[in-house]
Amino acid sequence: MPSSDRSPLAQPNWGVTLPLPGITIGHHQHIVERLPDIGYSDVWTAEGGGTDAFTPLAATAAWSPTLRLGTGIVPVFTRGPAVIAQTAATLAQLAPGRLLLGLGSSVPAHVSDINGIPFEEPFKRTRDVLRFVTRALRGEYIADEFETFSITGYRLPHPPTEPAKVILGALRPNMLRLAFGEGDGAITNLLFPEDVPKILQAVGPQPVGKEFVVKVFVCPTEDKYYARANARPFLAWILNREPYRKFHEWLGNGEVLREVHEAWEAADPAGSQKALPDEVVDGLFISGSPEECREQIMRYHLPGVTSIQLFVSLPPDAFYSQETVLDVLRRLGPAAL
Known part of the structure; x- marks a missing residue:
């Protein structure tokens, strides 16, 4: 450190x-x-x-x-x-x-x-x-x-x-x-x-x-369904921007986001959102x-x-x-x- x-x-x-x-x-x-x-x-x-x-x-x-x-x-x-x-x-x-x-x-x-x-x-x-x-x-x-x-x-x-x-x-x-x-x-x-x-x-x-x-x-809500639905469109969009994609590849998170990127490249934004693992959504957009x-x-x-x-x-x-x-x-x- x-x-x-x-x-x-x-x-x-x-x-x-x-x-x-x-x-x-x-x-x-x-x-x-x-x-x-x-x-x-x-x-x-x-x-x-x-x-x-x-x-x-x-x-x-x-x-x-x-x-x-x-x-x-x-x-x-x-x-x-x-x-x-x-x-x-x-x-x-x-x-x-x-x-x-x-x-x-x-x-x-x-x-x-x-x-x-x-x-x-x-x-x-x-x-x-x-x-x-x-x-x-x-x-x-x-x-x-x-x-x-x-x-x-x-x-x-x-x-x-x-x-x-x-x-x-x-x-x-x-x-x-x-x-x-x-x-x-x-x-x-x-x-x-x-x-x-x-x-x-x-x-x-x-x-x-x-x-x-x-x-x-x-x-800040205990309604996980609302929180995840609120976060997924933004996260799918931003994580597929080249600077953030390369950022997470450098951090070692590329594999967990692979299906997210594949769906986006296939012109399937809804599929990209769906492919985001809950743990990624919950980790990058905190709720509770x-x-x-x-x-x-x-x-x-x-x-x-x-x-x-x-x-x-x-x-x-x-x-x-x-x-x-x-x-x-x-x-x-x-x-x-």
Whole structure:
């Protein structure tokens, strides 16, 4: 196990992904304002499903003076490098010292299929955008030839007065090493707790101050039929994206997912969902009572993990009121430990 700047028993940061599925962002203010009271330190976003990565964080900055703001992730293909830098700088002005800018390649379905942008050289593009944005956020003047784009001359007029961390969505060794070598750390997801040590071994010793964020998918209900039916379409779709397929092959999970991939390749998405073993569904999209879910979430609390990001898919009975939602989040999170 690689060394870490945190002791083995140190409490990680806990975060919630916004918007919570089923609640539009405009109805989150009370929830966000209460998150620090129930032990959460972070709010995270993901770009997809009809929501961009930055707007919910801008709202969060207005609603909370303390929560850290993390993007997990902003695709490096769908915005120009300078647009990413200036958007991040603007958000950092709203929340000085609280921004974790997560960048990543995303998947062709988000880049090409719905944006019409070629998905080419994802590692190189991510590396180049990381290098450009890191320099821009430091206030440097940049006129340079990167391998995947050229910048004729750019400087942020108002770089962040307090540093913003730039981390990468990373699944396999090359991206992980880039994330910790040139960035401020990594965010990873859709893995079993027993896979985390392999990720950390690929990283090697973590320098002080680096972030390692693990995103955990949770459906807090004891109705296993509902939870599995809720999770299967998403898992069958995402596990058949090339980056995640290669990720799980590297982790050693290729054989257990073989029939899932074969059905997908045969243009049978329903068959791909059906082929997902229950233990895979239950392991990658945790379910059970909030207390049972929390026990499983804590299996990701390993040395080197600095933050746990929850993607919480609430069951229908949790939408009775915002206080009901908050109670579920409280029972899932660190306040209940």
